[in-house]
Amino acid sequence: MKTKSFGKSSSALLKQKKSFFEENRKHLEYQQRIALIYAKQPTRKNCKNCNSAVDVKEGFDFQKGGIEYTICNTCKHLNGIYDDTSSFCEAVYTEDKGAKYGETYSSKDISSYHYRTTSIYVPKAEFLYTTLLANNVDPNELEFLDFGAGSGYFISALRKIGLNNISGTEVSLAQVKLGNKMLNEELLKIHKIENTIEVLRNTTAQVISMIGVLEHLQYPREALRAIKDNNIIKYLYISVPLFSLSVFLEMLSPDIFHRHLSGTHTHLYTPESLQHLANEFELNVLGEWWFGTDIVDLFRHCHVNMVKSNASQKVIETFSNKIVPIIDALQLEIDKNLYSSEVHILFSKK
DSSP: OOEEEEOOOOHHHHHHTHHHHHOHHHHHHHHHHHHHHHHTSOBOOBOTTTOOBOOGGGOOSEEETTEEEEEOTTTOOEEESBOOOHHHHIIIIIGGGGHHHHGGGOOSSHHHHHHHIIIIIHHHHHHHHHHHHHTTOOGGGSOEEEETOTTSHHHHHHHHTTOOSEEEEESOHHHHHHHHHHHTSOOEEEOOGGGHHHHHHHOOOSEEEEETOGGGOSOHHHHHHHHHHOTTOOEEEEEEEBSOHHHHHHHHOTTSOOSSSSTTOOEEBOHHHHHHHHHHTTEEEEEEEEEOOHHHHHHHHHHHHHHHTTOOHHHHHHHHHHHGGGHHHHHHHHHHTTOSSEEEEEEEEO
C-alpha cells in the first residue's frame, strides 16, 4: 500500500541551526571555498541522474555562487555544470579524515547527540518502520544497513524504536569514531570511497538507507545498479534534496550562506527525475514523505539581511514573532505541491 505524507515541525531545526543565523560569514566562506574547488573540475558531460548528455555549449539555465546550473532535458534533474571528480570528493569528504565536513553534523556531548537523534532522526526511522508495516512487512525480521551513516544518528534512531539488526558504514573516520563513542557500541564501520559499489554489492542487509547520501555519491547510478543487482536487498530508503523554493531564495541573496544548492550539493532532484530513477532501476514507491525548510530559509535570509542593514532589535524581534508561529503552515502548502526542499521515499525492488 503506497503512503504519502506531508510536513514536519521546524522547531527542532530552528534550535539546532542557530549557527546559520548567527555565523553567516563563517558558513559563507566555507561555501565559497568548496565552490572554488568545484569550479576547477572538468565540465560535466552527463546528467547525474539519467546519464543523458549535458551540452553546456548550449548555455546554462542560471548562475549562482560562481557556478552555472542546467536542467536536464530528459529527466528535469538540476545539474551543476562541473563534474564530481575523485579529487573533489576526496577534498570535501575525506581530507583531514572527514573532520571538517563532519562539523555540520557533530554533537558536543551525549545529551546533544540524543536530542538530535530524537528530534530529527527518530521521525525518519518511524516513517521507515510504519511504511514497512503498512505493506505487511515486519521490520524486526529484516537486517538494516545505513549507507553513508555519518555520525550514526539514524542508526541510533533505529535502535531507539526497537530494531537491533542494524549497522552503518561511512567514509569519514572522524564521524565513525564520534558515532561509535556516542552509541557506546561498534555499530559503524569505515569504508573507502572507492569501495562504495563493492559494499553495496556484498551487503547481506535487506534494507539499505541513504539519508542525505545519494546526492553526495560520485557515481549514484552505479550505486543504484549495485543495489538492483544484489538480490538480497529488498528495500531502499532515501532522503534527497530537491530543486525547490530555497534555490530561488539563494539566487537573490549572494551574501547569505546557501544551505541548499552549494558546497557538496552539486545537483538536485525533482519529482520528474525521481520518477525517471524509479523507472530505470525498477523500483516501486511504497511511501513518500515530502517536507522542507524553504520557509525557514526565507526567515533566515530575511533575518541575516536585517542584521546586516542595522535594523533595530525591536524590528527583528517583531518580524521573528510574526513569522515563526506560521512557518510550518506556510511550509505545508509548499510540501503538498511537491515543491519542498526534501523528500523521503521508501522503495521496494520489483
